[in-house]
Amino acid sequence: VLELTTFSLLNGLVYGLLLFMLSSGLTLIFSMMGVLNFAHASMFMLGAYFSYQLGRWIGFWPALVLAPLLAGVIGAAVERYGLRHVHRHGHVPELLFTFGLAYLIEELVIMGWGRNPIENKVPPALDFPLFTLWATSFPTYKAFMMLVSVAMFAFLYWVLKKTRVGLIIQAALTHPGTVAMLGHDVPRVFTLVFAAGTALAALAGVIGGFALLTAPNMAAALGPIVFVVVVVGGLGSLGGALVASLLIGIVQTFLVALDVSLLDGLQRFGIVLGRDSALYELFTIKVAQTAPMVPYLLLILMLILRPRGLMGTRDT
Amino acid sequence: MEARATGAAAALPVVAGAGGWRRAWPWAAVAALVVVLPLVPGLDSNFVRSLLSQMGIAAVFALSYNVLLGQTGLLSFGHAVYFGLGGYVAIHAMRLINGGWPVPMALVPLFGGLGGLAFGLLFGSVTTRRAGTVFAMISLGLGELVVAASLMLTRFFGGEEGITANRIRGPHPFGIRFASQLEVYYLIAFWTLLSVGLMYFFTRTPVGRMCNAVRDNPERAEFVGYNPQRVRFIAFAVAALFAGVAGGLSALNYEIVASEALGAARSGSVLLMAFIGGVGHFLGPILGAVVITWLQVNLSDYTSAWQLYFGLLFVVMVLFAPSGLAGLLALHWPLVRAGRLGRVLSAYLLALVPALVMTAGAVFLLEVNYRLATKPELGSRMRLFGLDLDVSRPWPWLVALGVLAVGFAAFRRTWPIVGAAWAEATAATRGASRS
Numbered sequence: 001v002l003e004l005t006t007f008s009l010l011n012g013l014v015y016g017l018l019l020f021m022l023s024s025g026l027t028l029i030f031s032m033m034g035v036l037n038f039a040h041a042s043m044f045m046l047g048a049y050f051s052y053q054l055g056r057w058i059g060f061w062p063a064l065v066l067a068p069l070l071a072g073v074i075g076a077a078v079e080r081y082g083l084r085h086v087h088r089h090g091h092v093p094e095l096l097f098t099f100g101l102a103y104l105i106e107e108l109v110i111m112g113w114g115r116n117p118i119e120n121k122v123p124p125a126l127d128f129p130l131f132t133l134w135a136t137s138f139p140t141y142k143a144f145m146m147l148v149s150v151a152m153f154a155f156l157y158w159v160l161k162k163t164r165v166g167l168i169i170q171a172a173l174t175h176p177g178t179v180a181m182l183g184h185d186v187p188r189v190f191t192l193v194f195a196a197g198t199a200l201a202a203l204a205g206v207i208g209g210f211a212l213l214t215a216p217n218m219a220a221a222l223g224p225i226v227f228v229v230v231v232v233g234g235l236g237s238l239g240g241a242l243v244a245s246l247l248i249g250i251v252q253t254f255l256v257a258l259d260v261s262l263l264d265g266l267q268r269f270g271i272v273l274g275r276d277s278a279l280y281e282l283f284t285i286k287v288a289q290t291a292p293m294v295p296y297l298l299l300i301l302m303l304i305l306r307p308r309g310l311m312g313t314r315d316t
Numbered sequence: 317m318e319a320r321a322t323g324a325a326a327a328l329p330v331v332a333g334a335g336g337w338r339r340a341w342p343w344a345a346v347a348a349l350v351v352v353l354p355l356v357p358g359l360d361s362n363f364v365r366s367l368l369s370q371m372g373i374a375a376v377f378a379l380s381y382n383v384l385l386g387q388t389g390l391l392s393f394g395h396a397v398y399f400g401l402g403g404y405v406a407i408h409a410m411r412l413i414n415g416g417w418p419v420p421m422a423l424v425p426l427f428g429g430l431g432g433l434a435f436g437l438l439f440g441s442v443t444t445r446r447a448g449t450v451f452a453m454i455s456l457g458l459g460e461l462v463v464a465a466s467l468m469l470t471r472f473f474g475g476e477e478g479i480t481a482n483r484i485r486g487p488h489p490f491g492i493r494f495a496s497q498l499e500v501y502y503l504i505a506f507w508t509l510l511s512v513g514l515m516y517f518f519t520r521t522p523v524g525r526m527c528n529a530v531r532d533n534p535e536r537a538e539f540v541g542y543n544p545q546r547v548r549f550i551a552f553a554v555a556a557l558f559a560g561v562a563g564g565l566s567a568l569n570y571e572i573v574a575s576e577a578l579g580a581a582r583s584g585s586v587l588l589m590a591f592i593g594g595v596g597h598f599l600g601p602i603l604g605a606v607v608i609t610w611l612q613v614n615l616s617d618y619t620s621a622w623q624l625y626f627g628l629l630f631v632v633m634v635l636f637a638p639s640g641l642a643g644l645l646a647l648h649w650p651l652v653r654a655g656r657l658g659r660v661l662s663a664y665l666l667a668l669v670p671a672l673v674m675t676a677g678a679v680f681l682l683e684v685n686y687r688l689a690t691k692p693e694l695g696s697r698m699r700l701f702g703l704d705l706d707v708s709r710p711w712p713w714l715v716a717l718g719v720l721a722v723g724f725a726a727f728r729r730t731w732p733i734v735g736a737a738w739a740e741a742t743a744a745t746r747g748a749s750r751s
Contacts, residue, residue, distance in 0.1 A: 036449045082635065089638050092391050095452060096591060099393075100631040103584065107624035111682070114689045220580065224460045227453045235450065289468060296461035303442055303454065 007138070008254045014142045014211070016249025017149040021204035022222070023229040023241040024156070025197030031236040032173050032193050035083065035091060038098035041223030042105035043198045046071050047205025048214045049109060052118055067206050068199040075198025079191045102219060109216045117215035145207045152203065169193060228295040232302050234309030243310055248295050255291040343513070350505045354498060365497040371609045372501075372508035373565045378589040378601035379515050380558035385587075386595035387519060388551040389531030390444075391452045394459025395559055395586055397439070398432040400578030401462070402560025404473065405431025406567040410481035421486045421494060425507045425564035432560015433553060440552035444545060447534065459583055466575040478574025481567070494568075504565050511558050516598060518554055527551045588630050594640025603641050621686040654745040663737035667730040674723025680716040 026040045047067050054063035054070075078101065086093045160166040172179045172189045180186045212218060229248060233240030302309060354365045377399055384390040406428035413419055443454045466473040473479070483494045494500050518524045526547045529537040534544040567573050576582065585608070593604020608626075615622040637644055651657045 030449075036453065082631075085635055086638070091449065092385075092389070093634055093638050095391060095449065096587075097631065097634045099584075099587070100627060100634055104624070104627040104631060107621070107627055111621070111624065111686045111689050224456050224580075228457050231450055231453045231457075293461055293464045296457045296464070299454065299457045300442055300461070303445060 004257055008257050009250065010138060011142070012250030012253035013246070014145050014249075015253055016246035017146055018204055018208045018211070019226065019229055019249055020242050020245035021149050021152065021208075022201055022226045023233065023245055024153070024238060025200035026226060026230050027233075027236060027238055027241045028200075029194055029197040030230070032169075033083070033087075033094075033190060035094040035098070036227070036230070036235075037194075037197070038095060038223070039078075039101040039105060040098075040197070040201050041219040041226055042102045043071050043075060043201040044205040044208065044222065045109060045214075045216075045219040046074070046105065047202025048209030048218065049113055049118070049205075050202065051206040051209060052214060053113075064203075064206055068202040071202030071205075072195040072199035076191050076195035078198075079194035083194070084187065084190075102223070106216055106219060113216070115216060117213050121210060141207075141210065145211065148203070148207050152200070156200075225295050228299045232295075232299055232309055237309070240310040248298065251298075252291050252294050255294060347509055350509065351502075354501055362497045365501045367610070367613055369497070369501045369504045369569050370613070371606050372504045373562050373569065374586075374589060374605035374609045375602045376508050376511045376558055376565065377562035377586050378593065378605040379512060380555045380562060381586045381590045382595055382598075382601040383515060383518065383527075383551055383555040383558070385590055386597075386600070387524065387531065388527040388548055390447060390548060390552070392455040392583070393452055393580070393587070394455035394457075394462075394583050395555070396578055396580075396582035397459050397462045398436055398556040398559035399563040399566070399582065399586075400466075400573070400575070401435045401563070402428035402432035402556075403563030403567045403573040403577050404479065405434075405560070406564035407479045407481050407571075407573045408472075410483060410486075410567065410571075411479070413486040414482050418487055420489050421483055421568070422489075422492070422503055424483075424568050425561050428564020428567060429557050429561040432563060433557040436553045436556020436560075440549050440556065444548040444552050447544070447548060456580075459578070459580055463575060463578050463580070466578055473575055474573075476575060478572050478576075480572045483568055483571055500569060504569060507561060507565055511561050512602070515554075515558060519598060523547065523550055588626060592630065592633055592640055594642030594644075596639050597642035597646065600640050600642030607641065619683060619686075620690065621682055624682060624686070650745055651741055656741045656745055659741045660734075660737050663730075663734045667727065667734045670723050670726030670730055672723075674720060674727055677716050677718075677720030677723055681713075681720065684712070684716070 022040065022044055026037060029035070029037050029040075050067035050070055051060075051063045054066055058066075082097060082101070083094060086097045158166075160170065168179060168184055169189060169192075172184070172186050176186045179189075212222070225248070229241060229244045232248075233242070233244035354360060354368060377395075380398075381392070381395050384392050384395065406424050409417075409419070409424055409427040410421070413421060413424075439458055443451060443458060446454065467475060483500070492499055492503075494503065526537065526542055527550075529540075529542070530544045530547045537544050537547070563573070563577065566577070589604040589608045590601040591604070592608060593602065594600030611626075612622070615625065619625075633640065639646075648657065648660070651660060
């Protein structure tokens with residue numbers, strides 16, 4: 001049990017940090033422009049595919065740097081030539097634009113790499129067990145994922161809080177008019193933040209690509225979870241996003257490890273349900289099967305109990 | 317936002333008390349058209365009847381979606397949940413009828429609607445607490461939740477294979493057995509007309525008007541004494557009801573409902589239909605449903621990349637024509653009335669030539685790429701636009717890129733001409749109406 005708990009905790013942490021890498025970029029973009037970028041998970045997917053392709057041409061380490069940069073350039077172009085254009089029509093068209101973009105990126109990925117999952121293998125430099133506890137070994141690439149995500153947050157925190165650029169970004173979040181008055185190019189700051197958020201998502205894609213299956217539907221699979229994280233954490237709150245990511249990551253990993261159903265629990269107390277009982281099917285569901293539903297159940301629970309999210313400040 | 321602010325209600329002029337006939341004749345004309353259409357020689361094949369049936373289902377679904385998006389300003393990414401759940405309730409009703417329930421098969425869509433309404437009331441009480449972006453995300457999450465649940469509870473949902481039933485076995489008043497596609501078409505047409513009429517009626521009720529108010533300014537609506545949450549909830553329930561009717565019609569038409577009916581892809585496609593048709597006009601989503609269904613059925617014969625083209629069309633519409641096809645038509649209506657459409661049309665024709673050249677280049681590139689990526693086993697020889705090509709050589713690529721670039725350059729040249737013609741025509745129209 002201790003073994004199971006430790007490894008579930010570690011895996012949950014890896015997954016949660018990955019979720020936070022995605023949701024932090026999303027939150028940053030949202031609090032700046034008030035638009036939830038529906039295509040954010042698509043950028044994650046692009047990161048995974050770019051790193052696979054670049055990794056085959058020039059090796060993994062350069063790809064780790066280049067793939068996010070490439071995605072960042074795409075993000076900047078999307079903001080400059082797309083989002084800025086629809087911005088004057090209001091928020092709903094903005095959301096629709098990113099929705100269309102997500103649709104389009106999925107189709108383009110199919111066009112580029114086919115419908116089937118690609119063999120996005122862990123590079124040999126990271127493909128060995130880091131340590132073995134009891135009988136289970138912990139792979140190095142997972143430790144590497146944790147390392148990259150933690151390093152990235154430290155960097156992000158440092159940029160936002162300690163540098164001049166961060167100061168301008170923070171000011172532009174709350175007082176864009178005043179910042180523009182002081183001679184800063186606020187639209188360019190927007191483009192920069194959007195590009196940075198996209199690059200962050202792509203970096204998560206690079207390191208998350210070999211932990212998850214790299215396939216054209218990965219954006220559609222992960223996207224809703226990331227949006228749930230952002231809403232549960234409270235729209236626009238980085239701290240809330242961190243707590244929600246870790247919570248969902250750890251709870252989901254723990255549930256996957258549990259191979260029992262309600263029926264087993266009832267049997268322990270001597271209650272036996274007949275096969276013909278109306279709810280029999282409901283009770284036979286394994287706890288592990290419900291893991292994919294956890295984020296959404298959490299979302300609904302949160303809405304009933306605390307509509308603004310864990311650490312949210314705005315009401316709409 | 318002007319197009320939306322004028323809203324669904326203003327799209328059709330109100331003729332208050334000016335005699336029932338003047339208001340009723342468009343409806344009568346449409347009903348007559350719907351009755352006659354599948355009997356017109358050339359259109360009387362089963363293929364056309366099935367296509368028209370699909371269009372009817374899509375029209376009800378898209379209109380129900382527009383009760384949310386166009387009328388109340390709620391962007392939902394999970395509207396198919398109510399379509400699918402309504403469909404499941406309907407197919408189970410059909411199975412009961414097969415088993416001996418004394419209910420005519422023609423009433424099955426009603427069960428679909430009630431199913432949609434029940435789930436709409438249940439889920440709507442949670443989701444409509446918030447509006448805007450958060451509502452969009454919740455609808456998305458709820459959609460995922462229902463899909464996950466549907467794959468788990470196989471007794472009700474039938475898993476991936478779905479649930480099947482038979483529309484012929486059961487009581488048959490008037491001897492209508494729904495054995496032919498024509499009979500099914502008329503049944504679908506009846507329910508479609510009824511639903512469209514009811515939804516139009518809903519836009520005219522005080523609640524329907526309050527939906528517009530809540531969409532445009534929830535704060536003011538609250539000051540006037542209405543609870544925006546309550547209004548959103550009512551609109552949500554109405555939308556779920558008619559989505560359920562559409563799901564019931566689909567269950568009747570295909571005799572099968574599978575979990576794909578609930579899924580994100582279906583939710584996305586109804587959003588596409590409503591938006592491309594135009595959410596600011598009552599008839600927009602119907603237009604979108606008809607056009608998109610027609611494209612879906614026909615385009616998928618020619619190319620496997622049709623979803624890509626839909627995505628492109630959608631993004632282009634969001635960028636350049638956010639009021640949809642209906643909005644574009646409405647924009648030209650004053651010119652038609654003033655008789656100045658010809659001036660603009662000739663400019664359009666001029667711009668159309670390079671636009672077509674540009675499109676041809678892009679389509680060529682997309683088709684070749686798509687084929688190479690998704691069906692590598694077919695090799696590099698292919699037929700496109702009636703040409704036999706070997707795409708492992710560079711020249712087809714170079715020619716396509718060249719065509720694309722030339723088309724784009726020419727299009728940028730001609731576009732200002734269109735703008736000038738447009739400005740001139742509208743100015744003349746305004747001048748004429750003033751004098």
